[in-house]
Amino acid sequence: MSANNLQIAVLGAGNVGAEVIRLLQQNHSDLAARAGGNLVISKVLVRDLKIKRSAKVEFTNDANSILNDPKIDLVIELMGGIEPARTYIKQALSSGKSVVTANKALLAKHGAELFALADEKNVDLYYEAAVAGAIPILRPLRESLVGDHVTKIMGIVNGTTNYILTKMSETGEDFQSALHRAQELGFAEADPSADIDGKDAAAKAAILAGLAFHTRVTDEDVYCEGIAKISDVDIKVANALGLTIKLLAIAQVNANSKNLNHKSICVRVHPTLISQKHPLASVREAYNAVFVEAESAGQMMFYGKGAGGQPTASAVLGDVVAVARHRFSGGIGPKESDYADFKIEPISESQTRYLIRLNVADKPGVLAAVAQEFNKHQVSIQTVRQYGAGTNAELTIMTHLAKESDLSATVKDLAKLSVVDDVASVIRVEGEI
Amino acid sequence: MSANNLQIAVLGAGNVGAEVIRLLQQNHSDLAARAGGNLVISKVLVRDLKIKRSAKVEFTNDANSILNDPKIDLVIELMGGIEPARTYIKQALSSGKSVVTANKALLAKHGAELFALADEKNVDLYYEAAVAGAIPILRPLRESLVGDHVTKIMGIVNGTTNYILTKMSETGEDFQSALHRAQELGFAEADPSADIDGKDAAAKAAILAGLAFHTRVTDEDVYCEGIAKISDVDIKVANALGLTIKLLAIAQVNANSKNLNHKSICVRVHPTLISQKHPLASVREAYNAVFVEAESAGQMMFYGKGAGGQPTASAVLGDVVAVARHRFSGGIGPKESDYADFKIEPISESQTRYLIRLNVADKPGVLAAVAQEFNKHQVSIQTVRQYGAGTNAELTIMTHLAKESDLSATVKDLAKLSVVDDVASVIRVEGEI
Numbered sequence: 001m002s003a004n005n006l007q008i009a010v011l012g013a014g015n016v017g018a019e020v021i022r023l024l025q026q027n028h029s030d031l032a033a034r035a036g037g038n039l040v041i042s043k044v045l046v047r048d049l050k051i052k053r054s055a056k057v058e059f060t061n062d063a064n065s066i067l068n069d070p071k072i073d074l075v076i077e078l079m080g081g082i083e084p085a086r087t088y089i090k091q092a093l094s095s096g097k098s099v100v101t102a103n104k105a106l107l108a109k110h111g112a113e114l115f116a117l118a119d120e121k122n123v124d125l126y127y128e129a130a131v132a133g134a135i136p137i138l139r140p141l142r143e144s145l146v147g148d149h150v151t152k153i154m155g156i157v158n159g160t161t162n163y164i165l166t167k168m169s170e171t172g173e174d175f176q177s178a179l180h181r182a183q184e185l186g187f188a189e190a191d192p193s194a195d196i197d198g199k200d201a202a203a204k205a206a207i208l209a210g211l212a213f214h215t216r217v218t219d220e221d222v223y224c225e226g227i228a229k230i231s232d233v234d235i236k237v238a239n240a241l242g243l244t245i246k247l248l249a250i251a252q253v254n255a256n257s258k259n260l261n262h263k264s265i266c267v268r269v270h271p272t273l274i275s276q277k278h279p280l281a282s283v284r285e286a287y288n289a290v291f292v293e294a295e296s297a298g299q300m301m302f303y304g305k306g307a308g309g310q311p312t313a314s315a316v317l318g319d320v321v322a323v324a325r326h327r328f329s330g331g332i333g334p335k336e337s338d339y340a341d342f343k344i345e346p347i348s349e350s351q352t353r354y355l356i357r358l359n360v361a362d363k364p365g366v367l368a369a370v371a372q373e374f375n376k377h378q379v380s381i382q383t384v385r386q387y388g389a390g391t392n393a394e395l396t397i398m399t400h401l402a403k404e405s406d407l408s409a410t411v412k413d414l415a416k417l418s419v420v421d422d423v424a425s426v427i428r429v430e431g432e433i
Numbered sequence: 434m435s436a437n438n439l440q441i442a443v444l445g446a447g448n449v450g451a452e453v454i455r456l457l458q459q460n461h462s463d464l465a466a467r468a469g470g471n472l473v474i475s476k477v478l479v480r481d482l483k484i485k486r487s488a489k490v491e492f493t494n495d496a497n498s499i500l501n502d503p504k505i506d507l508v509i510e511l512m513g514g515i516e517p518a519r520t521y522i523k524q525a526l527s528s529g530k531s532v533v534t535a536n537k538a539l540l541a542k543h544g545a546e547l548f549a550l551a552d553e554k555n556v557d558l559y560y561e562a563a564v565a566g567a568i569p570i571l572r573p574l575r576e577s578l579v580g581d582h583v584t585k586i587m588g589i590v591n592g593t594t595n596y597i598l599t600k601m602s603e604t605g606e607d608f609q610s611a612l613h614r615a616q617e618l619g620f621a622e623a624d625p626s627a628d629i630d631g632k633d634a635a636a637k638a639a640i641l642a643g644l645a646f647h648t649r650v651t652d653e654d655v656y657c658e659g660i661a662k663i664s665d666v667d668i669k670v671a672n673a674l675g676l677t678i679k680l681l682a683i684a685q686v687n688a689n690s691k692n693l694n695h696k697s698i699c700v701r702v703h704p705t706l707i708s709q710k711h712p713l714a715s716v717r718e719a720y721n722a723v724f725v726e727a728e729s730a731g732q733m734m735f736y737g738k739g740a741g742g743q744p745t746a747s748a749v750l751g752d753v754v755a756v757a758r759h760r761f762s763g764g765i766g767p768k769e770s771d772y773a774d775f776k777i778e779p780i781s782e783s784q785t786r787y788l789i790r791l792n793v794a795d796k797p798g799v800l801a802a803v804a805q806e807f808n809k810h811q812v813s814i815q816t817v818r819q820y821g822a823g824t825n826a827e828l829t830i831m832t833h834l835a836k837e838s839d840l841s842a843t844v845k846d847l848a849k850l851s852v853v854d855d856v857a858s859v860i861r862v863e864g865e866i
Contacts, residue, residue, distance in 0.1 A: 023580070023729065033772040034579050034647065128577060134730035136569075136577030143576075144561060144569030146467050147456070147750020214467065279736060282715060296456065296747035297567035297737060303712060304733035314729035317580020322767075331764025334755075339466040 004037035006324045009066040011045045011088060012078035013053060016102060016129075019313035020076060021055045024320075031317070035324035042072050045079075067091040074323050076316060077101040086110055093117045093125065098327070100319040102129035102312055108203035108219040111210065115336040124326055124333050126319035131204045132157050132288045134311030135304035136318070141211040141292075142334060149295040150212040152252040154272075154430060157204040159286035159306045160195035161227050161247040163187040165235075165271075166284045169244060174232040187286050197226035198269040201249045208290070209251035209267045214340040217251075217267055223347040225270035234425050237357060237396060238273055243433060244281045248272040250430065254345055264343040266350045273355055273429040348405040353382070353429040355398050358414065359422040362393035366419045370395060373417065377410040398429070437470035439757045442499040444478040444521060445511035446486065449535060449562075452746035453509060454488045457753075464750070468757035475505050478512075500524040507756050509749060510534040519543055526550045526558065531760070533752040535562035535745055541636035541652035544643065548769040557759060557766050559752035564637045565590050565721040567744030568737035569751070574644040574725075575767060582728040583645040585685040587705075587863060590637040592719035592739045593628035594660050594680040596620040598668075598704075599717045602677060607665040620719050630659035631680060631702040638682035641723070642700045645684060647773040650700055656780035658703035667858050670790060670829060671706055676866060677714045681705040683863065687778055697776040699783045706788055706862040781838040786815070786862040788831050791847065792855040795826035799852045803828060806850065810843040831862070 008024070010017050024031065024041055032038050041057045043066050049059055066072060067088060075092040077099060079085050085106050089099050094117065101107070107114070107127055118125035128138045132155065141150070156162050160182060167178040179196070182188035194200045202222040209217040227247050238245050247269065254264045274281055279301045283289040288306025293299050305311040326332050360366050367384065374381050380400040387394045399407070407426070415423050441457070443450050457464065457474055465471050474490045476499050482492055499505060500521060508525040510532060512518050518539050522532050527550065534540070540547070540560055551558035561571045565588065574583070589595050593615060600611040612629070615621035627633045635655040642650040660680050671678050680702065687697045707714055712734045716722040721739025726732050738744040759765050793799050800817065807814050813833040820827045832840070840859070848856050 019729070027580075027582070030582070030773075031580065034770050134581075134727075135733060136573035139577050140569035140573060143755055144572050144751040145747065146754045147460075147464065147752075148567075148747040149460070149463070279715070282712070294567075294747060296452075296743040296750075298744055300568060300735075300737035302733075302735055305731045310729040311731055314578065314581040314727060317729075318577040319580075321579045322576055325767050326764070329765065331759070332762060334758050337467050340463075 004328060005040050006035070006037060006074055006327055007040055007042040007072045008074045008076060008320070009043045009045065009072045010041065010076045010078065011063070011066070011085070012080070013044050013046045013055070013059070014078065015309040016312045016316065017044070017078040018055065019309040020078065020316050021057060023313055023317055025055070031321060035321045036328040037324060039320065039324055042069070063088055067095065070095070072097060073327055074098045074100065074320065076320065077103060078316070080105070082106055082109065089114060090117060093121050093123060096121055096123060098124040098323045100126050100316055100323060102127065102316060104130040104200070104203040104207060108206040111207070111218070112216050119335050122332060124323045126322060126333070127207070128319050129312045129315035131207050132290055132302070133304070133306040133308065134314045135288060135290065135302050135306065137290045137302045138207070138211055140302065141208070145292070145294055145297065148297050150292060151295060152293040153208050153212055153250065153290060154280060155204070155208060155249045155290040156246055156280055156283050156288050157249050157290065157306060158195055158201040158247060159288060160188045160192060161201070162283065162288070163286045165227060165230070165245055165247065168230070168232060168235045169239065172232060172236070175228060175230060196228050198224045198247060201247060201269045205249035205251055205267050205269050208249065209265060210338065212251060213253065213265050213342055214337045215265065215342040216338045217344070221267055221344045223268040223270070227271050229425070230271050231425065234357070234427065242276050243273045244276050245271050245273055245427065246280060248280070248430065264345040266345040266347070268347060268350065271427055273427050273433070274431050275433045278431050348403070350404045351401045352404070353399055353401055354407055355396065355427050355429055356411070357424040358395040358397070358420050359424055360393050360395050361419050361421065362389050362391070363419070367395070369417055369419050370397070370414065373413045374399070374410055376413065377406045379406050379410050394424070437761060438473050439468070439470060439507060439760055440473055440475040440505045441507045441509060441753070442476045442478065442505045443474065443509045443511065444496070444499070444518070445513070446477050446479050446488070446492070447511065448742040449745045449749065450477070450511040451488065452742040453511065453749050454490060456746055456750055458488070464754060468754045469761040470757060472753065472757055475502070496521055500528065503528070505530055506760055507531045507533065507753065509753065510536060511749070513538070515539055515542065522547060523550060526554050526556060529554055529556060531557040531756045533559045533749055533756060535560065535749060537563040537633070537636040537640060538652070541639040544640070544651070545649050552768050555765060557756045559755060559766070560640075561752050562745045562748035564640050565723055565735070566737070566739040566741065567747045568721060568723065568735050568739065570723045570735045571640070571644055573735065574641070578725070578727055578730065581730050583725060584728060585726040586641050586645055586683065586723060587713060588637070588641060588682040588723040589679055589713060589716050589721050590682045590723065590739065591628055591634040591680060592721060593621045593625060594634070595716065595721070596719045598660060598663070598678055598680065601663070601665060601668045602672065605665060605669070608661060608663060629661050631657045634680060634682045634702045638684055638700050638702050641682065642684035642698060643771065646686065646698050646775050647770045648698065648775040649771045650777070654700055654777045656701040656703070660704050662858070663704050664858065667790070667860065675709050676706045677709050678704050678706055678860065679713060681713070681863065686775070697778040699778040699780070701780060701783065704860055706860050706866070707864050708866045711864050781836070781841075783837045784834045785837070786832055786834055787840055788829065788860050788862055789844070790857040791828045791830070791853050792857055793826050793828050794852050794854065795822050795824070796852070800828070802850055802852050803830070803847065806843055806846045807832070809846065810839045812839050812843050827857070
């Protein structure tokens with residue numbers, strides 16, 4: 001680093017990368033005043049040098065010309081995917097460069113080795129853009145709430161699925177039609193599976209849980225259910241009950257444990273019924289929001305744009321200025337903290353409430369037979385509603401808190417009952433309703 | 434500082450101070466693991482040593498025994514008020530101690546000298562708890578959004594007034610009755626004037642504006658109107674129009690200026706009509722929320738508890754751990770940035786929309802006479818509604834964007850019209866409606 005110049009390389013010049021480059025150049029004097037020195041783009045790694053690009057910077061397709069360049073202080077990784085991003089980041093950290101990345105999949109899978117390496121080399125590794133785009137949520141968890149005990153996080157962290165569920169709820173259309181509309185409008189990709197299946201949200205859940213609970217959590221620790229099975233009938237029933245369905249990334253300290261030293265945590269992504277009065281219920285379309293509960297602070301919510309070139313670039317630049325301030329002042333930011341020894345609770349042990357819809361024969365004794373199965377597995381019923389009659393009768397059953405393994409066993413046995421035509425859906429319920 | 438021990442003194446052991454002491458002791462091992470060393474309470478300053486207190490710490494009523502003690506690394510100021518807090522903080526900073534404070538009034542008035550002193554002495558001066566209690570908003574503005582341009586902030590930053598306005602809106606009661614209820618429930622103080630008159634919110638507006646726009650802003654720069662004049666009829670009319678009234682702290686870059694280098698900012702606190710669909714509209718009772726718009730990040734909202742011992746203590750402890758991490762690692766946090774040279778726009782130049790209620794005689798020509806006055810001062814009317822008839826007729830007029838000086842002149846002339854009995858209210862309108 002030359003005096004008061006931070007030399008930056010950007011890996012990837014797609015949607016976000018191009019915007020980061022544009023803002024670094026356009027806002028150069030503001031950023032310099034705020035950081036305490038110049039932020040200079042040294043090189044930009046692209047796959048194809050033949051594509052015409054408007055930015056006036058040095059493009060290269062040779063990663064080593066960046067990673068082996070001792071003048072470069074900071075590498076911004078915006079390629080996505082596991083490889084070669086992982087190798088490039090390790091090379092950068094190893095040679096004493098700080099790294100800013102938006103790569104949630106990589107961090108959720110290989111965070112531990114990358115944070116250990118950053119720690120060893122005494123450099124910054126920041127990733128605010130990896131979760132909930134422009135919304136400042138990782139720094140608040142790492143720094144602002146560090147004096148508190150976070151007990152639960154519920155986040156709408158995938159814009160595609162929130163857009164689809166919003167459309168289904170507001171227009172009554174079914175999943176496939178809402179998905180097609182989202183694809184037409186650019187809110188869903190041609191292959192939307194990572195979003196729809198909840199894998200994208202699961203990576204973010206792992207990152208949020210790790211920061212909130214000071215514990216290492218990987219994507220494989222996260223239980224994950226997507227939204228493809230949510231039907232327009234589910235949505236209609238939810239609306240009728242004053243509820244709404246959201247795909248939530250949930251991380252919580254096991255509420256049953258009173259022993260502070262041997263707590264377990266549960267991290268899961270699944271369609272979730274919440275009250276229409278819950279702050280998360282009003283988060284519409286592609287917006288994201290993270291709802292946080294902490295012992296002293298109480299309930300908080302962080303709301304904003306979760307994706308897109310500009311919002312993501314805003315989060316990246318916040319991290320870039322943080323690295324620059326540390327470099328210019330000779331310090332370093334707070335390291336990743338994973339001192340806490342929380343066990344990951346298996347999903348079978350998790351306790352939630354459930355809404356179950358059954359198609360049943362409309363004849364005497366049906367409710368008794370159904371109730372018997374719940375009773376057998378010690379799942380307590382809060383309310384039962386019956387809709388329709390004759391061949392189309394439907395039972396909607398809301399349970400009290402139930403253990404997942406008990407609920408699964410109940411559902412399996414319900415499906416075998418002669419009076420039950422079909423278990424139409426099983427959806428978890430969170431918060432006060 | 435002895436190796437890996439941060440020696441802390443707390444000034445004030447009231448509601449917040451007692452909670453900070455309790456949490457520092459109860460969560461000692463967690464805080465040590467997160468901070469990288471022990472947080473030790475050295476002394477606590479109280480006015481009256483005779484009051485029995487449960488905390489096992491050394492109490493003193495001699496400030497100098499703290500401020501002159503070279504072993505103390507960090508002073509947490511929780512006394513409130515200008516003096517002696519200002520003198521104590523200056524003494525602490527001067528002798529190389531870092532300071533964490535929740536004192537918004539002091540920072541809004543004397544922030545400049547305190548930040549300059551902290552800068553000179555190379556110590557941290559943090560104050561997350563001074564605005565919006567437990568909600569992480571100052572650190573996100575200072576760090577997460579530092580690579581972006583914030584263009585507007587609208588905050589519900591006073592819980593007392595939000596509680597009163599919520600009750601007026603939801604129960605139909607008038608201001609005095611809602612205020613009495615708030616006092617009975619402990620949401621308003623016996624002398625509620627600092628809250629009701631908007632002075633508390635104005636101090637917070639100055640702090641938010643300073644951080645967001647990298648400019649020094651004091652409480653005297655903030656235009657301030659309270660909620661005492663808001664009537665139950667105002668609330669009823671707002672509800673009928675799909676609007677809600679909130680006391681907002683607003684800070685914005687003058688939208689009319691296209692010259693990035695010579696912008697002005699406007700900082701104001703006043704009752705504000707917003708759409709019931711605006712995210713701020715759903716912030717009820719004593720909750721706080723800060724809505725932020727930035728060029729790249731777009732719209733964001735930060736929501737949570739704005740006051741109370743526990744939430745405020747959470748914010749204080751976040752700052753304490755930040756200071757500790759810096760002390761243990763040998764660094765220092767980002768300094769206050771006030772490089773930007775924004776002028777403060779006088780309120781007379783500010784542009785907003787207005788809703789004006791007039792009691793008028795119900796006879797031909799009234800509307801023409803009224804419209805004429807608006808026209809004379811070039812205030813453009815968007816809609817006019819007439820309610821009632823005979824002696825009780827009321828005109829409700831929504832304007833387009835108008836300059837405050839033009840609007841004031843219009844209102845003055847309207848009051849002189851023989852057909853106008855009374856200008857019942859004039860309330861600003863923000864956001865899309």
